[in-house]
Amino acid sequence: MSRKSSRSLWTEHLKHGANTSTVNTLSNSKHADTPPAAKIHFTGTVLGVDPSLRGMGLALIHVKGVGQFELVFSRTLSLGRTLNFYDCLGDIAQEMEHQIEQLRPQHVAVEETIFVQNFRTAQIMGAARGAALAAVTRRKIPVFEYAPLRIKQAVVGYGRASKTQVSGMVRSMLNLDTALTSDESDAAAAAICHAYTYHQV
Numbered sequence: 240m241s242r243k244s245s246r247s248l249w250t251e252h253l254k255h256g257a258n259t260s261t262v263n264t265l266s267n268s269k270h271a272d273t274p275p276a277a278k279i280h281f282t283g284t285v286l287g288v289d290p291s292l293r294g295m296g297l298a299l300i301h302v303k304g305v306g307q308f309e310l311v312f313s314r315t316l317s318l319g320r321t322l323n324f325y326d327c328l329g330d331i332a333q334e335m336e337h338q339i340e341q342l343r344p345q346h347v348a349v350e351e352t353i354f355v356q357n358f359r360t361a362q363i364m365g366a367a368r369g370a371a372l373a374a375v376t377r378r379k380i381p382v383f384e385y386a387p388l389r390i391k392q393a394v395v396g397y398g399r400a401s402k403t404q405v406s407g408m409v410r411s412m413l414n415l416d417t418a419l420t421s422d423e424s425d426a427a428a429a430a431i432c433h434a435y436t437y438h439q440v
Contacts, residue, residue, distance in 0.1 A: 280305050281437040286344035287430030288335075288375075289422045290368040292327050293318050295334070296422025299342050300413075300430040308431060310413045312342060313423040324363070328370040335374035347375045348433035350425065351384045385432050393432035 282302050289296035299312040316334045318327050352368065355361040375382055388398035395408050406424040410417070412431060419427060 281346075281434050283345040284311065284342070285346045285348050285430045285433050286338070286342060287426035287428065287433070288347060288349045288371055289425040289429065290331075290349065290364070290371045291422065292324070292331075292363050292367040293320070294422050295331055295367070295371060296420065296424070296426035297334075297338060298419070298423050298427035298430055299344060300427060300434065302434040305435075306412075308413055308434065310415065310427065312338075313419055313427065314338070315420050315422045324366075328366055331367055331370040332374045335371050336377075339375060339378050339380065344380060346433060346437070347372075347380055347382045348429040349382065349384055350390060350429050351386050353387055383433055383437065385429060385436065389436070390428050390432040393435045394428045 282304060284299060284301050287296075287298045287300065295316040297312070297314050297316070298310065301309040301311050303309065316331065318330055322330070349368075349372065352361075352364065355364065372382055385393075391400040391405060392398040394400075394412070395404050397404075400408075402421065402425075405428050406418050406421070409415075409419065409424050409427045409431065413427065418424065
């Protein structure tokens with residue numbers, strides 16, 4: 240008998256109804272105390288966001304069912320070094336507002352901020368993240384955050400997977416001819432993690 244991959248085992252696990260304690264770390268879910276029997280897996284559209292000051296990644300995924308995904312849209316907002324810090328924040332907010340208006344996602348998924356030793360870097364990342372997510376919350380769209388290890392576990396089946404492994408699995412799961420850019424792949428991975436993790440009544 241052939242050995243099943245971690246991805247296959249994870250999909251089977253979800254199809255048989257994982258409970259809240261197994262698929263944890265939703266930061267904003269309103270259904271955390273709902274009995275597992277009352278839950279169904281997420282279907283619909285989720286916008287994954289990989290916030291960055293100079294290269295924000297976006298990926299809108301249409302979730303048709305467990306393990307059934309379609310990439311609707313992806314884009315990297317590339318901002319040149321000649322653009323100052325505050326103009327970058329303005330462009331990030333404007334881009335998010337535009338895409339939210341055009342794509343109208345049901346949910347937005349983003350990777351939680353990782354520990355950064357350099358205070359200046361953390362400050363820049365936090366500002367870029369705030370500019371992006373403020374535009375989302377103004378439209379009353381729920382935002383969900385997931386730890387990097389959780390995203391890798393959901394997409395690859397291994398929490399210490401490399402970026403190359405995540406990118407390859409994202410490409411495979413979305414049935415793409417070519418891999419997405421690094422920023423777009425990270426955004427898509429967050430969206431896929433949300434699809435596997437979130438439950439709705």
